[in-house]
Amino acid sequence: MGTHVIKMPDIGEGIAEVELSVWHVQVGDMVVEDQVLADVMTDKAMVDIPSPVHGKVIALGGQPGEVMAVGSILISIEVEGAGNVKDAPPAAPAKVAPVETAQAAPTPAPAMAAPLAKPAVPVSRPAPQAPVARSADERPLASPAVRKHALDAGIQLRLVQGSGPAGRILHEDLDAYLAQGTARAAAPAAYAERHDEQQIPVIGMRRKIAQRMQDATQRAAHFSYVEEIDVTAVEELRAHLNEKHGASRGKLTLLPFLVRALVVALRDFPQINARYDDQAQVITRLGAVHVGVATQSDVGLMVPVVRHAEARSLWDSAAEIARLANAARNGKASRDELSGSSITLTSLGALGGIVSTPVLNLPEVAIVGVNKIVERPMVIKGQIVVRKMMNLSSSFDHRVVDGMDAALFIQAIRGLLEQPASLFVE
Structure with missing residues (x-):
């Protein structure tokens, strides 16, 4: 031996x-x-x-x-x-x-x-392994999101068979456990006192996210700018395109239109499509627009990159955004797909709230945050009409981007989205 x-x-x-x-x-x-x-x-x-x-x-x-x-x-x-x-x-x-x-x-x-x-070459994870029996004091492998799912459903994780690597418990395993009607622990009473505590080591992806967020807020001089945008016309265009081409080309969300608006607006604001090396004191302006799209996954926030957005059509951008988001959520995005962005787009979708203050993705100097779309009464030519409105909450590095330039940049995006035909006029 x-x-x-x-x-x-x-x-x-x-x-x-x-x-x-x-x-x-x-x-x-x-x-x-x-x-x-x-x-x-x-x-x-x-x-x-x-x-x-x-x-x-x-x-x-x-x-x-x-x-x-x-x-x-x-x-x-x-x-x-x-x-x-x-x-x-x-x-x-x-x-x-x-x-x-x-x-x-x-x-x-x-x-x-x-x-x-x-x-020893890194490879994809193996096929699901057979689960093993757990003792009462054994702590099974599961993500924080899965643990919360189990807590909400009143499930003891040690009773659930995991289908992930090393017996890791997935959301699907909890769903299967519930579907089988297996006996489970009762959820805590609504008004019962609780004295349990849970210590979660900050390691892996969560530690990297924490370090990057802390580094960004300490190094960059953040300032935010919020503008309200009437997206009624672009939403009508999106609905029309989906009705006409959705079956053959795929459905469009608002994100591809936002990516296109960034590409067009950045032509007049090259100082915003840039990276700042504050140690070398060098600003690098890029001709290519590599848009990072902030994506939430079970392990935390990831930012896959839509490369050369300036060369992509709406459907090409939509397909690439969907592919990258799926890879990030499933933990299959490569290092190349998670690096190299020149500006970041972040959106919480329907949970987007009214205003947010996104943190820069260093070494970038700008991040554009998308808030939710709501219908509001607006006064147009003396008449009160219902319009679809959305806020853009964006942050900039004041060491590189002047306040006036940031405001003009967001106003340019606003003009493009409110008159969506201008997105495609060269």
């Missing part, structure tokens, strides 16, 4: 260290080739680390939440034959308890090859 050591792979892009997010195996487990061992978190995305060998786990190299250097020992596996190390001590055994986290694997870059064995 020998020992096969798997080291933290080189994810690429000059990354020197990554965060160990969750283990999918424990000491003593038997593993097979290509089985996912752990999830690691880079600055941009979550990556699965598979096993290049068959064998038995004899040591784990770290705890979830620990930042590990590329090249450090991740895991040691006892294998048939000589293994890939000689007289080298394995990683110190680590007792790893399940940690509340919900990571989904993006499409990753190649990892560092392990000698004498198949390289």
